[in-house]
Amino acid sequence: MSAKHHYVPQFHLRMFSENKKIICLYNKKRNKIILNAAIKNQSYKRNYYIYNNLNIEKDLSTIENSASLLFKNISKLNFKFNDNLKKDLSAYLMLQYSRVPANIEKSIQMKKKMEIITGINEAWSHLHSMTIQLSLLEEIADLSVVILKNNGKCEFVLSDNPVLMINPLLREEHVNKGFGLKDKGLIILFPISPQIVIMLIDSNAYELHSNREIKLSKKDIFIINYLQILNASSNVYFNKIIDNGLIQKYNKSDKNDNSSMDIKIHKVENGEYIQITNVNRVNSERINFCFIKKMKREYLGSLISYSHLIRT
Secondary structure (H helix, E strand, O other): OOOEEEOOOHHHHHOOOOOOOEEEEEEOOOOEEEEEEEHHHOOEEEOOOEEOOEEOHHHHHHHHHHHHHHHHHHOOOOOOOOHHHHHHHHHHHHHHHHHOHHHHHHHHHHHHHHHHHHOOOOOOOHHHHHHHHHHOHHHHOOOEEEEEEOOOOOOOOEEOOOOEEEOHHHHHHOOOOOEOOOEOOOEEEEEOOOOEEEEEEOOOOEEEOOOOEEEOOHHHHHHHHHHHHHHOOOEEEEOOOOOHHHHHHHHHOOOOOOOEEEEEEEEEOOEEEEEEEEEOHHHHOOOOOOOEEEEOHHHHOOOOOHHHHEOO
């Protein structure tokens, strides 16, 4: 029997809905706003989590139930992360990133390039992609967690590809067009509700106004929401109102999507380091957040070899 398998969980979409059944959305391909879209019909593919008679939908449901509870706790006043909660959050972010069709397509591109490098050709599915991303969890274990809150007037939006990975430091220094999970300067942004975005950040690369919780300016909220639109495959979800300026800016932008995932092998001090590099529209944006007091350019060190760009 055909079933709807959601790659953005329904519990997450409900966080952006008042009645928990319908949600507002902006479809960027049709340039159309829909104010009463059924949540059950969003961000899904039929039988998506079935492969060779293996169905992982129930396993994902268990993970999503835990994530739902975590999101609700984060929304409470004076919430603090401990090491276990941070690890749970990081694992969920990697899972969410890996299950989106657009990122799976990039993984397939990467696999083809890996076959050329290694000469090994193996069977592949989107479930393999999810497994690989989860195996990279240790590469973001050193990032600090900061809670970003809205200013009470402007709300955050959520896209159908909600995990944003950016690197303003490398972008500012024009180091390369893409970056890897282990590169210095990595920032991951993940909206969990109209009021809260979770940020994982390389704290050695940036000086912030606060290292635990930050209330954002209207400008910063606009930037994060605009990046969500750029990162979206089709739909951007919101609670009641979406800033028309976001849509106007997107419609004036270059809509060519050159998203890709590359793989490079670099010589480093301890042997070789395999870098999985993401290149997309978001990477090309020059980002200046008000909550970042300073980019620590000296942290990059020498740019002679790639080893100087790896977080240690």
